[in-house]
Amino acid sequence: MADPKKALPGNAPGDFFVDSSCIGCHNCSDLAPDIFGEVEDHFYLVVKRQPANEDEIHRTLQALVCCPKGSIGIIGSRGTRARYDIKSIIEEFPLEISKDVYYLGFNSDKSAGAKSFFIASEGGNWMVEAPKFQERTLKWIESRGGLSHIFLSHRDDVAQADLFAGYFKAKRIIHQDDLEAQPGAEIVINGLEPVAFGDDFLVIPTPGHTMGHCVLLHKETHLFTGDMLTSKERFGDPIEAWKPELCWWSWERQTESIGKLINYSFTVMIPSHGRIWRDTSANMTEHLRRCVERCHSETDTNLR
Ligand SMILES: [Fe+2]
Known part of the structure; x- marks a missing residue:
């Protein structure tokens, strides 16, 4: 309090x-x-x-x-x-933010307050990152049919994902290079190639913020960008990278990863920290291009 x-x-x-x-x-x-x-x-x-x-x-x-x-x-x-x-x-929470996508609320301090989301899906519901492990959230998820997968964008945002996975018998997804944050994860992503889960979910490795950072694309509509991207934080632009001091591993690799996203279509960008941005796919491509250009001109203050 x-x-x-x-x-x-x-x-x-x-x-x-x-x-x-x-x-x-x-x-x-x-x-x-x-x-x-x-x-x-x-x-x-x-x-x-x-x-x-x-x-x-x-x-x-x-x-x-x-x-x-x-x-x-x-x-x-x-x-x-x-x-x-x-x-x-x-009692208003979770908040529906887009069709089948909910912001769960009650951010956990174990993930530095990252937002977490619920995606309703016929093949099994997904959670992105993990909120506080509390009864209200558990009951709400239960009322929607539980969870089949928990996508963890990177090591910082796992919070108590292990407890959610145990409770719902869900599979946690994390990249090999950030696995030490959730060593019991059931699905481990390797390398740089995207991995599809059915027709609706695509995990795209995007190293930079951390070595094992990934983003999640849902139905070519919602792009969950973890801690790689945000909106209107420093330059008033719809898509921006967080400042270099908050890039823990490699600014250059992160810039490359942002550039890689230009190949994908999405209309709602959903960061774990930062504002959601909605736009046409063509505009998102332009916002990404501008973001990459700006990242090239910025200096990595965390040079390793
Ligand atoms: Fe992070």
Whole structure:
């Protein structure tokens, strides 16, 4: 629970605040981009503007209940807090974000607050990354028929995927080069060739952010990009790479991997951290080309 005594400097005065336990996962700024923002030259986010209408309050409360560290709070008396119906916000989750695709909410701090998703599929449902292992999420997934596969984009975002795999008898998918993060994974991707799972799912190895990073393409529509890509974070562009300091293995290889995605068709980009972007396939190709050009011009500050 957020502590008002530890409220970060830079919070706009008002009911909502972020405290010093924030890990900068950006989930709040994805859900409520007008309300939460990163403080320049710091890793954390604050309430840059208090919500001013019902919709903004709603989004702010969604961010509050999904914050992996519980860093977002409401200042004031019990009466002030009672004005906000947090219980009904919790019950809204998971959120449908696209046909058959849901944001599960309740990000885990064990994956630095990565978002996780549920994909309904006739051949067996998939989960992308892993949220908090909690009853509400388990029951909801159970009500949809459980899970057959859990796609793990890379080592950072596995959280408690092993518990979900055990509970649902699901198969975890991770690349060999990030396998040490989930050594019991049932399906291990090797090398650089894409691997198809039926007609609807394609795992594409995209080394760079980590050696074993992969993305998942669903029905040539949804591209789950793990930690490789985000949207409108630094340059206001629909597709961007996270800054070089957050590329743990090889910026050059990551740039190559982004270029490889130009060969695929998709219309919804879904990052594990960062905003979802929807566009035509042709526009996505152009956004990727621009992203690759920009990556070539940036310096890898983590040269190994
Ligand atoms: Fe990561």
